[in-house]
Amino acid sequence: MNGEWLHFAKKIKKMYGKDFVPLHEPTFDNSEIRYVTDCIETGWVSSVGKYVDQFERDLAEYTGVKRAVAVVNGTAALQIALKIAGVQTNDEVFMPALTFIATANAATYLGAIPHFVDVSTETLGLDPIKLDKHIQTIGVMKDNQLVNKSTGRIIRAVVPMHTFGHPVDLDPLLDVCQRYNIILVEDAAESLGSYYKGKHTGGFGRTAALSFNGNKIITTGGGGAILTNDDALADYAKHITTTAKVPHSWEFNHDEIGYNYRMPNINAALGCAQLQKLNGFLASKRTLTQKYENLLMNNKAAKLFVENHNSKSNYWLQTLLLESGTNRDTVLQILNNNGVMARPIWTPLNELEIYKNCPRSTLTTMNELKNSVINVPSNPM
Structure with a gap:
């Protein structure tokens, strides 16, 4: 052997x-060198510049969504995708137990609690049929919101992660979301260029997140993006990822606690060249x-x-x-x-010390796959 x-x-x-x-x-080849050199020669290397706007437009067009908002990394993208979708402090968020830690961290940054569920042998991602059965066991509807009977917390959202680029079975998951009034936020960090029934991943939920880390299918060195078909949510994402600064010619007025998450222009230049390939x-x-x-x-x-x-x-x-x-x-x-x-x-995230006390379903398939x-x-x- x-x-x-x-x-x-x-x-x-x-x-x-x-x-x-x-x-x-x-x-990489000369196109990346040419775009990045243009940033350096013009001095537009930070979070303002033509390549950020171009990269966002190109991403939206490629993935078939209305809007894309470029940020510094995929974890930040998922955090903001969850926030603008409506996830709040003390909410629970369904997610696969078998995923990169960023999926859970993004929810935790918002004060939400990861709720781990089993995965499918067909996709390696979240299993919507098992999720449905789990909800029937632990959930109850109150005022049109799904509540965990054991913890008393609202289960606000579900985050399927398209593992290694293989799309989750989304139709039955969308059905679960509709029946239980759960928000769908896609962790599409690994699935740029992947399609479910002819539609690009990242366009099924209220929001989604992409990653352009150095090891992804295209890279901006470090970077991510929020995808959405809602213009108001996209505008809000862009606002809070630029420190929630109110536009003004010279005044520094910030109308809420924001984040310094905007992608630098020099990274976006790299992304524009990569996306073309x-x-x-x-x-x-x-x-x-x-x-x-x-x-x-x-x-x-x-x-x-x-x-x-x-x-x-x-x-x-x-x-x-x-x-x-x-x-x-x-x-x-x-x-x-x-x-x-x-x-x-x-x-598995439920086996990490930092997440071992989070709620979870039976994880039979995950335990079979993990080794x-x-x-x-x-x-x-």
């Missing part, structure tokens, strides 16, 4: 033509998926996780599901020791 994984590592290095293959690294990156990643399917054809210990029948994934991170009896840490050690960067899925999911190099080729 160990020899099979050593052979797998060698094939990946041969595929990429490198002695060390990182998990995911950015791809996104379709090429997506095509390359689908080619890479086929290459991994070929590499794993005779591997009895793992299979490649592929998009659901109703979705089109951006395949941001290539994902392997290890078969029962395969030791995850042994596989990770062999790959990393032999020049192929690989990582496990995140530690069997790994990511392997996913750089566009």
